[in-house]
Amino acid sequence: xxxxxxxxxxxxxxxxxxxxxxxxxxxxxxxxxxxxxxxxxxxxxxxxxxxxxxxxxxxxxxxxxxxxxxxxxxxxxxxxxxxxxxxxxxxxxxxxxxxxxxxxxxxxxxxxxxxxxxxxxxxxxxxxxxxxxxxxxxxx
Amino acid sequence: xxxxxxxxxxxxxxxxxxxxxxxxxxxxxxxxxxxxxxxxxxxxxxxxxxxxxxxxxxxxxxxxxxxxxxxxxxxxxxxxxxxxxxxxxxxxxxxxxxxxxxxxxxxxxxxxxxxxxxxxxxxxxxxxxxxxxxxxxxxx
DNA sequence: TTACTTGCAAAATATTTGCAAATAA
DNA sequence: TTATTTGCAAATATTTTGCAAGTAA
Numbered sequence: 001x002x003x004x005x006x007x008x009x010x011x012x013x014x015x016x017x018x019x020x021x022x023x024x025x026x027x028x029x030x031x032x033x034x035x036x037x038x039x040x041x042x043x044x045x046x047x048x049x050x051x052x053x054x055x056x057x058x059x060x061x062x063x064x065x066x067x068x069x070x071x072x073x074x075x076x077x078x079x080x081x082x083x084x085x086x087x088x089x090x091x092x093x094x095x096x097x098x099x100x101x102x103x104x105x106x107x108x109x110x111x112x113x114x115x116x117x118x119x120x121x122x123x124x125x126x127x128x129x130x131x132x133x134x135x136x137x138x139x140x
Numbered sequence: 141x142x143x144x145x146x147x148x149x150x151x152x153x154x155x156x157x158x159x160x161x162x163x164x165x166x167x168x169x170x171x172x173x174x175x176x177x178x179x180x181x182x183x184x185x186x187x188x189x190x191x192x193x194x195x196x197x198x199x200x201x202x203x204x205x206x207x208x209x210x211x212x213x214x215x216x217x218x219x220x221x222x223x224x225x226x227x228x229x230x231x232x233x234x235x236x237x238x239x240x241x242x243x244x245x246x247x248x249x250x251x252x253x254x255x256x257x258x259x260x261x262x263x264x265x266x267x268x269x270x271x272x273x274x275x276x277x278x279x280x
Numbered sequence: 281t282t283a284c285t286t287g288c289a290a291a292a293t294a295t296t297t298g299c300a301a302a303t304a305a
Numbered sequence: 306t307t308a309t310t311t312g313c314a315a316a317t318a319t320t321t322t323g324c325a326a327g328t329a330a
Binding site: 011018037050054055074075 | 318319320321322328329330
């Protein structure tokens, strides 16, 4: 993703286009899969402080250009959510390999069941399994 | 859930039936919805230490009698997973009210898409929305 | 100019670990 | 009797916050 694009994106949401934020989004745009905060922070540490990575990721999640993902491995993951379709993930419980999963919209079914809820804005769906590479290792 | 039942359950998995573990499962069995570790620890603190709540919940999750749930609010939730069907949840982003959601099996669809994965053992699906009570408050 | 943003350091939370003492079987 | 389990305290890890100084617009 180009710097100019990122600057415009930030400004369109009323954010100032600072180096830290630009580098953060640029870095995320180069990650093909969700990355842990730990890793992200390392990648951008020369340009933005860890505390501000947290601040920025929270703000970006709020406006929806970034998505927070939880894989139950006690780390928090994020991915850029710009023009990609809403999708889910599968993570190998052995090696943590991540792959995208696309599927039908689930909100309607969930909402139709509920008397108490008036709207669903969001959902997270993660699958956990064993990838073929790890399955082989387990046999041998 | 009765103490005797819980004792047998624990022993059937090779665990010793200690007071702490029994009270922990008994307490979970009284919670209609997933509860945060924080709350759980408070409820059982007279009988089992926080460190051991973590140890026990992890062990119980591993054998599958307890389920770990993440609602993205930086707390970890658990629920007993004994005879209940696999199901999902919806949480109100305003008041944190939780409700169950039942739906079709999703594993098959996910697995059919993937060349790299050989099996799916588990998944988590959480919806986020606004409940009617909170929706009313937001209007007024 | 000025409101927003940052880095840093400190605080608050959350989770894990080591180990001697206690205890279930 | 003995292997498991516990509580406690300390170590780690994770996330949040306050604030003076820096910076985008």
